[in-house]
Amino acid sequence: MLTDMHIAVLGGDARQLEIIRKLTELDAKLYLIGFEQLAQSFTGAVKEKLEDVDFSIMDAVILPVPGTSLEGEIETIFSSEKVILTEQILNKTPSYCKIYSGISNSYLDHITNLSKRTLVQLFERDDVAIYNSIPTVEGTIMMAIQNTDITIHNSSIAVLGLGRVGMSVARTFALLGAKVKVGARKSAHLARITEMGLVPFHFNDLKNEVSDLDICINTVPHMILNAGIIANMPTNTLIIDLASKPGGTDFRYAEKRGIKALLAPGLPGIVAPKTAGQILANVLSQLLADDLEKRKEISK
Incomplete structure (x- = not known):
């Protein structure tokens, strides 16, 4: 279970919906940014504007599979508003907060390095x-x-x-x-x-x-x-x-x-978004559970 975890989910496509569904089932508290046009609702998840989110309480930030553009913009098919991830936003997160993305680029590498946050590229995993x-x-x-x-x-x-x-x-x-x-x-x-x-x-x-x-x-x-x-x-x-x-x-x-x-x-997200999302959700939930367990051990 992911009880007491606070997770920001920034933008994405239909694959993110499976991730949101899985993490809320595991009792995580989710903050959905770039989802205001999504009609579906999830118990335990709230839609927020980027500027209204308290990143100081986030245990993890989940980005879409493509990560960001070279200008920091995040793909948001459920929103008409731009969502841009910056070093300043990452600096507001706790030092243990991890950033999860499918892939990375020079911009995302740069801002995570500057903010000294751990970036996990899911598509690098076998x-x-x-x-x-x-x-x-x-x-x-x-x-x-x-x-x-x-x-x-x-x-x-x-x-x-x-x-x-x-x-x-x-x-x-x-x-x-x-x-x-x-x-x-x-x-x-x-x-x-x-x-x-x-x-x-x-x-x-x-x-x-x-x-x-x-x-x-x-x-x-x-x-x-x-x-x-x-x-x-x-x-x-x-x-x-x-x-x-x-x-x-x-x-x-x-x-x-x-x-x-x-x-x-990105064919998986086009031809089988539900299956592709479930693949990511299963791996993410295990990684987040491991992170939570480690922090509990350290705090004892």
């Missing part, structure tokens, strides 16, 4: 990333079907990267009958691709490996599909970029060549 790969794969399949005129079965697909998402994507498309090859850089990843019964290739050979593709799925958050690589793709290739913004694709050049390239980060 459990969250692996659970989230399930709705990500389903969303990728949906996009592939919607944006091609061929079956996945017997199509030629390259998956770039064998991280937690890349592995799930490659395995699932192979199970659907696609001819899947997987690009990686580490020798251990190339060995794992072989063990999975798929075709491995090194990123050094990427230019040659894209010449016969129907679909290219990128999971690498760096510019890997540059103009030189895209120039060697058939014009009917579909690129699905799952990497976090801005992705790893030269979208300008892809459009110039007439190649459809789709940036699709």
Whole structure:
């Protein structure tokens, strides 16, 4: 139980609703900022304006999955008002207050470092990333079907990267009958691709490996599909970029060549927001319970 915990929830999408539901069930006291247009109510949660919240009593601050923009603005689909997180706000919180976000950026890193608050990036955790790969794969399949005129079965697909998402994507498309090859850089990843019964290739050979593709799925958050690589793709290739913004694709050049390239980060929140929210809620509730228990032990 999270009785006596005070938690500020700042903005977000439908995933945050599952987090709010779970934490209020565990008896936490929640302050919802950026939710004034939300018709739904939760026992134990109150809607507040940012300037009216007493951050000095907060045990935790929960941000949306994307965190903040580079200007500190927080995504708020349930509000028309801007919510901006600043160093000054964090300085008002107790020293033990933790900031929870899906991912981070230079701005969020900077203000949490200046305020000496702990930032927890949930998507850096293996459990969250692996659970989230399930709705990500389903969303990728949906996009592939919607944006091609061929079956996945017997199509030629390259998956770039064998991280937690890349592995799930490659395995699932192979199970659907696609001819899947997987690009990686580490020798251990190339060995794992072989063990999975798929075709491995090194990123050094990427230019040659894209010449016969129907679909290219990128999971690498760096510019890997540059103009030189895209120039060697058939014009009917579909690129699905799952990497976090801005992705790893030269979208300008892809459009110039007439190649459809789709940036699709955050698929879990789009195709299965309830499941994606429950994944985050379960992990968050355990982390918060651990924090509460540690503080109780210290205070004894």
